[in-house]
Amino acid sequence: MTSPSIPTAASLPPTPAANGDGNSPWLRLLPALADDDPDEAAVTDALLEAVDLPADLAALVEGLADLLENATAVGTRRAYAADWAEFADWTARHRLEALPAEPRTVALYVTAQQDRLRPATLLRRLSAIAVAHRTAGHPSPTSAELVRRAVAGLRRKHGARPAGKTALVTAPLAVICGRLHAQETSAEQLVAAAADLSGAPGAAAARRRLAGRVRAAHAGALRARRDRALLLVGYAAALRRSELVALDLGDLTETEQGLQVFIARSKTDQAALGDFVGITHGHPVDSCAVTCPIRAWAGWRDMLGTELDRLAEPLHPQAPAFRPLTRHGQIGVPGQLDPHARLTGQSVALIVKNAVALLDDPDRHPPQAYAGHSLRAGFATQAAASGVPLDRIMRQTRHRSVAVALRYIRPGQIWHDNPSAALGL
Ligand SMILES: [Zn+2]
Numbered sequence: 001m002t003s004p005s006i007p008t009a010a011s012l013p014p015t016p017a018a019n020g021d022g023n024s025p026w027l028r029l030l031p032a033l034a035d036d037d038p039d040e041a042a043v044t045d046a047l048l049e050a051v052d053l054p055a056d057l058a059a060l061v062e063g064l065a066d067l068l069e070n071a072t073a074v075g076t077r078r079a080y081a082a083d084w085a086e087f088a089d090w091t092a093r094h095r096l097e098a099l100p101a102e103p104r105t106v107a108l109y110v111t112a113q114q115d116r117l118r119p120a121t122l123l124r125r126l127s128a129i130a131v132a133h134r135t136a137g138h139p140s141p142t143s144a145e146l147v148r149r150a151v152a153g154l155r156r157k158h159g160a161r162p163a164g165k166t167a168l169v170t171a172p173l174a175v176i177c178g179r180l181h182a183q184e185t186s187a188e189q190l191v192a193a194a195a196d197l198s199g200a201p202g203a204a205a206a207r208r209r210l211a212g213r214v215r216a217a218h219a220g221a222l223r224a225r226r227d228r229a230l231l232l233v234g235y236a237a238a239l240r241r242s243e244l245v246a247l248d249l250g251d252l253t254e255t256e257q258g259l260q261v262f263i264a265r266s267k268t269d270q271a272a273l274g275d276f277v278g279i280t281h282g283h284p285v286d287s288c289a290v291t292c293p294i295r296a297w298a299g300w301r302d303m304l305g306t307e308l309d310r311l312a313e314p315l316h317p318q319a320p321a322f323r324p325l326t327r328h329g330q331i332g333v334p335g336q337l338d339p340h341a342r343l344t345g346q347s348v349a350l351i352v353k354n355a356v357a358l359l360d361d362p363d364r365h366p367p368q369a370y371a372g373h374s375l376r377a378g379f380a381t382q383a384a385a386s387g388v389p390l391d392r393i394m395r396q397t398r399h400r401s402v403a404v405a406l407r408y409i410r411p412g413q414i415w416h417d418n419p420s421a422a423l424g425l
Contacts, residue, residue, distance in 0.1 A: 219329025
């Protein structure tokens with residue numbers, strides 16, 4: 001029997017950076033870390049950020065954080081406790097020892113959090129790990145060469161934009177849908193309030209004053225409703241942006257089971273026969289939430305129908321499903337108000353970026369990291385992480401090549417039914 005070899009960095013599982021396109025969607029799938037850092041923690045962050053030590057002095061950050069801890073005792077200690085809890089939780093999920101932690105565990109933790117946390121936040125986490133070890137009488141793994149190199153690499157990488165587009169998965173998408181829906185309803189309330197004024201003394205003047213706001217709110221609601229439908233249909237049907245843009249009204253059919261989407265033109269279908277993709281309710285049919293693609297689609301189609309009606313235009317089945325809107329809520333592009341205009345691929349990318357901006361969390365969700373492809377990549381990533389088998393994912397994404405599909409699927413899937421768990425170790 002050979003003695004167990006000491007693991008080296010090379011023997012560790014591939015990091016997401018080794019995952020081809022530089023995109024690391026699986027990192028984003030790790031359960032969301034607490035984002036309610038106490039204010040004191042933000043102060044510590046800002047202080048550490050301002051110091052911005054070069055990599056060779058990174059170890060000093062521990063000591064510095066200690067000083068800061070003494071300075072802002074209670075708040076920072078609370079932040080440390082929260083930071084330590086995050087680390088301990090991460091190690092538990094990955095069946096790694098938290099105390100004492102091996103340097104490679106901490107190095108992998110740094111790798112896993114690199115795209116989620118600002119470097120200053122990550123350094124504070126490392127300080128918390130160091131403090132916990134010292135308190136328990138262990139040497140700190142954070143001063144090990146492997147960890148210091150990982151932190152140095154992180155610092156060099158910081159600021160570099162990820163090459164691939166980030167996958168937009170269900171959790172952030174649900175928040176986005178909530179915000180878009182709030183925009184839709186606030187407009188409805190304003191319209192109702194304006195209508196309520198009729199007959200009241202001074203109503204005409206008040207209505208005139210309200211008219212501008214009502215128009216703006218209506219334009220916002222129209223856009224919000226279109227965007228929510230586009231995001232949800234694109235995500236649930238795993239559509240390419242070109243496919244979203246090419247969708248006609250007649251390509252979406254509501255059935256008893258859900259929404260049937262016909263994709264007429266597809267990169268992988270040169271014969272142009274088209275593909276059918278289904279979207280079902282992921283919930284009891286009578287309890288559709290703001291994230292229901294089927295309800296969102298119906299809502300947008302109805303609103304579009306009303307708008308076209310006012311223009312005496314029909315809801316023609318061969319006209320685009322999603323249409324450009326002007327700032328003033330007119331259908332079409334400015335200066336060329338064709339109510340049957342089509343969105344472009346770039347406008348889909350912009351819709352996704354604007355939607356991500358609603359998350360108001362540029363650290364974890366920088367809008368520039370997202371684009372049209374984020375919906376399709378998000379579908380594959382989320383489905384894989386949720387344990388959907390490869391063949392079923394590929395049926396929806398219509399990937400013909402297993403290799404290409406796996407680029408998206410594998411990162412989301414590695415922890416699901418991981419076969420190494422069956423080795424009896
Ligand atoms: Zn539903």
